[in-house]
Amino acid sequence: MAGLPSGGAAATGDVHRAPVTTGVIYGTGMSAGRPGPETGLREYRQAMTTSSIDLKQYIRGIPDFPKPGILFYDISTLMRNADAWQIAMGRLTAAVAPWSVDMLAAIESRGFLTAAPLASRLGCGLVMLRKPGKLPGQTISYDYDLEYGTDSLHIQADAIVPGQRVVVMDDLLATGGTLAASIALLRKVGAEVVGAATLIELRSLGGRDRLDVPVKTLVAYDD
Numbered sequence: 001m002a003g004l005p006s007g008g009a010a011a012t013g014d015v016h017r018a019p020v021t022t023g024v025i026y027g028t029g030m031s032a033g034r035p036g037p038e039t040g041l042r043e044y045r046q047a048m049t050t051s052s053i054d055l056k057q058y059i060r061g062i063p064d065f066p067k068p069g070i071l072f073y074d075i076s077t078l079m080r081n082a083d084a085w086q087i088a089m090g091r092l093t094a095a096v097a098p099w100s101v102d103m104l105a106a107i108e109s110r111g112f113l114t115a116a117p118l119a120s121r122l123g124c125g126l127v128m129l130r131k132p133g134k135l136p137g138q139t140i141s142y143d144y145d146l147e148y149g150t151d152s153l154h155i156q157a158d159a160i161v162p163g164q165r166v167v168v169m170d171d172l173l174a175t176g177g178t179l180a181a182s183i184a185l186l187r188k189v190g191a192e193v194v195g196a197a198t199l200i201e202l203r204s205l206g207g208r209d210r211l212d213v214p215v216k217t218l219v220a221y222d223d
């Protein structure tokens, strides 16, 4: 399928979507109701992606997880709300679409959640960047330093056709170490990395300064 404009989605995927019962968005900025006889699906999608709602209200901050002193930004609460998640994916699609992407690269594990719906909306391919021992067949790896110790990301050796335009995706940009390693790995297999995109950015950690590609994020926290 050809690339869809911002927020577009394959009709079959939406038509069979389970009805939303949480309804948090209604009365908080959404102007359209459920798709039905009086609101067409196209208008509904349009309203969802142009909505001015603040996605922060759906992201939960959990103190001291996974260790003391860390404020964990939990996207589970955003994903649980079908409308809020739809809006988030619509906005991310609009941000990434201008890069004319051949392939999205999804970072394990929460990056899978943002990249898969986007690849479907953009009509582009999807490849996984995984922790060691997860991908079958020949893989290429890249080792990188963590605060304590090292980690490694792998990609299937034949995942990228050299020169393909690739955008790397995750849920959150913190120090930028994971995205920097992902970009290095993608270049190792011949990708032209044209950008990186995440839902959340923790600005105070300066992660985007470590990256030598354009970065788009939807929601930023300064603390």
Ligand SMILES: O=P(O)(O)OC[C@H]1O[C@H](OP(=O)(O)OP(=O)(O)O)[C@H](O)[C@@H]1O
Binding pocket: 107, 108, 109, 110, 111, 170, 171, 172, 173, 174, 175, 176, 177, 178, 179, 207
């Ligand atoms: O910018 P950085 O400092 O590198 O941090 C961001 C990374 O940390 C989190 O992943 P985590 O390692 O918690 O794995 P998960 O996605 O499997 O939960 C997050 O999903 C990013 O991948």
Ligand SMILES: Nc1ncnc2[nH]cnc12
Binding pocket: 070, 071, 072, 073, 074, 172, 174
């Ligand atoms: N504060 C944070 N919340 C959620 N995921 C993270 N990954 C790295 N830092 C994080």
